[in-house]
Amino acid sequence: MLLKNLKPVSSSHNGKETIDIRLDGDVIKEIGSGLNATKNEETHDFGGAYVSPGWMDMHVHLRDPGFEHKETIKTGCDAAAFGGFTAVACMPNTKPATHTRDVVEYIIKKAQKLPVDVHPIACVTKDRAGKSIAEMADMKEGGAVAFSDDGDPVYDSQVMRVALEYSSMLGMPIINHEEDLALSRPGHMNEGKVATRLGLDGTPGIAEEVMIARDIMLAEYTGGHIHVAHISTKNAVDLVRQAKKKGINVTTEVCAHHFDLTDEEIERTNFNTNFKMHPPLRTQEDVDAMVEGLIDGTIDAICTDHAPHAIEEKEVEFIYAPNGIIGLETAWSISNERLFQTKKLDLQQLVEKLCTKPREILNLEVPEIKEGVKANLTFFNMDEEWTFTPKNVRSKSKNSPYLNQKMKGRAVGIFNKGQLVLNELR
Amino acid sequence: MSKVPEGYQFNQKHLLGLTDYSKEDILFVLDQAKYFREILDRTVPKVPTLRDKTIVNLFYENSTRTRLSFELAQKRMGADVVNFSTGSSSTKKGESLKDTIRNISSMKIDMVVVRHESPGVPHFLTQCVDAAILNAGDGAHEHPTQALLDMFTMQTLHPDLTGKKVAIIGDISHSRVVRSNIIGLKKLGAEVVLCGPKTLMPVYVEDMGVEVSYDLNETLAWCDIAMALRIQLERQEGATELFPSLREYHERFGIKYHHLEKYPDFKIMHPGPINRGVEMESEVADSDRAVILDQVTNGVAVRMAILYLLSGGTRV
DSSP: OEEEEEEEEETTEESOSOEEEEEETTEEEEEESSOOOOTTOOEEEEEEEEEEEOEEEEEEOOOTTTOTTTOOHHHHHHHHHHTTEEEEEEOSOSSSOSOSHHHHHHHHHHHTTSSSEEEEEEOSBGGGOSSSBOOHHHHHHHTOOEEEOTTSOOOOHHHHHHHHHHHHHHTOOEEEOOOOHHHHTTOSEESSHHHHHHTOOEEOHHHHHHHHHHHHHHHHHHOOOEEEOSOOOHHHHHHHHHHHHTTOOEEEEEEGGGGTOOTHHHHHTTSOGGGOOSSOOOOHHHHHHHHHHHHHTSSOEEEOOBOOOOHHHHSSOGGGSOSOBOOTTTHHHHHIIIIITTTSSOHHHHHIIIIIHHHHHTTOOOOOOSTTSBOOEEEEEEEEEEEOOGGGOOSSOOOOTTTTOEEEEEEEEEEETTEEEEOOOO | OOSOOTTOOOOOSOBSOGGGOOHHHHHHHHHHHHHHHHHTTSSSOOOOTTTTOEEEEEESSOOSHHHHHHHHHHHHTTOEEEEEETTSSGGGGTOOHHHHHHHHHTTTOSEEEEEESSTTHHHHHHHHOSSEEEEEEETTTBOHHHHHHHHHHHHHHOSOOTTOEEEEESOOTTOHHHHHHHHHHHHTTOEEEEESOGGGSOTTGGGGSOEEESOHHHHHHHOSEEEEOOOOGGGGTTSOOSSSOHHHHHHHHOBOHHHHHHSOSOEEEOOSOOOBTTTBOHHHHTSTTBOHHHHHHHHHHHHHHHHHHHTTOOOO
């Protein structure tokens, strides 16, 4: 197969040159310019789109097993491919929870033939109950890449200490959903000026920060690797920045919506539940701090916390609506508009946040664009304007705050596991 | 300006909150309510203005006076009224609010009066059905008819509220009454001070254009009107208590008879129901400084006015 007219972006390519890539099965056979198709060779001309090593979203909810009415591994991977992701790491708040090796293996098996790599994140604790640690070593053998009780924090400090010690023996990170429940409940949006006006109970930033501070101290003490999930406040970024300076083994990620939207949206849209998620949308000051954290490297990775919910689950009273929004399909456009078009990050830095860092954090091999390696590629542009209509949603659920919004920049396809996926707008 | 300007036209379809109402809208509703207030003093306190209208009162939260007040207002105007409250409803069977309202709407309803524990439910209903929606209280968000009747009552004391000093005392965090009052009073040019324990004060509330005091004496010395709010203990259930005891609350923030003697100018309001001995002493509630029962009477008139206007009435 011949892929023509692509501008490569990676740690060793700056997107200035144009190349052609010849694939043989799932391997990059030849890279050059002006390559000619051989007889009967399948050829695709990308017309000057960019290509980078395949992106990875290290924080998604595929809802499978247990909540297949929201998403399945198949539909979640369709959404990932549409968003330009060749890999996802999926959270274990399934039913049954991904707390034993058989569930880990079920997920891997179900994703085997799909063009997207699915890496299960397994539970920290049995039944995700927060009481005692799950069989981490066995689940690692089965293919788990990290441990998390996401959706809930590991609340008990002693359990977290044990988890960090045990997982550090395995060289695996603990990803904590940072939330002090006593401080955050029963919040429905960010505690602040808007929540006060709307009369909604708020989740204060401090609920996130207190837990991060604890986890940083426990990581320092145990030598474990704490990965702070979906960071969302300015003070939280400061905490991680200071910890990194001290050499503590802490990494973090930010969801695309947290460097784009603020809590004002809930007022502007008259309580649209597609703006309700955890952590909640914060203030402009926090949004700006996310961008700063991405620039100076405090924030390692861009993720989505893709969290599908069925229409009937979201179309309810605001305080009854579940937290979470889908994000895989829109992450690139938001990153492009908020980070690249504004000249906050260049393309190579963006690819680092979308491709390299998530895999480094999870100890996965980082794909490259060079001859002789397995082809794992994302094709994308920065200028195409398109609309995220319901028809363009590939996820089984449609709970996106960006529905029917004009987007700029699109992932036009991926190549992985020998499969080319070209994203057509509907 | 304290009068409705010439040529003003009322163009609102719903009453979701006072946020969406202009100063002129508010003054106009209050002005129209005067006519209905007079009707209430007649031997036959009835007008046939809504006799071709069907109204559903949708109460997902307990309410006695607001529901009675709406129902009386509707009946005094000849509307057909149906009441729906949880306990007798299909919500127990797991039907969603959207399905419930669309089913009710299919029975040809003109107006919906709704109370719900979740902020935003009135807005949500406007997306589900075509009927006019009246907010009778959505969580701690808004309670616009209460604020309108409060302002109507204040106008009977001070016809022009510009520069008048209103203190709102008590559980600010959990109060929808206070939010609607702040919005309305600020639009009419009044000054508002909130007084209560810091733990019952929402964060950044000053951003709504009010000042905060933790000193009841200072507040009562300053104000023309003191509105005490009910301590909503039920809203704190299952959570960390936000103040130590009702005793300490009353000692520090309860209005007592000696305050009436010490500060002879202010009048007393309360949206009810009163916890006697908590927000105020009984002697205070029953004194001639209190206009609490006037508020209740005025409530019917104000609700008649807003029902009339939202049913398509132009001007009485």
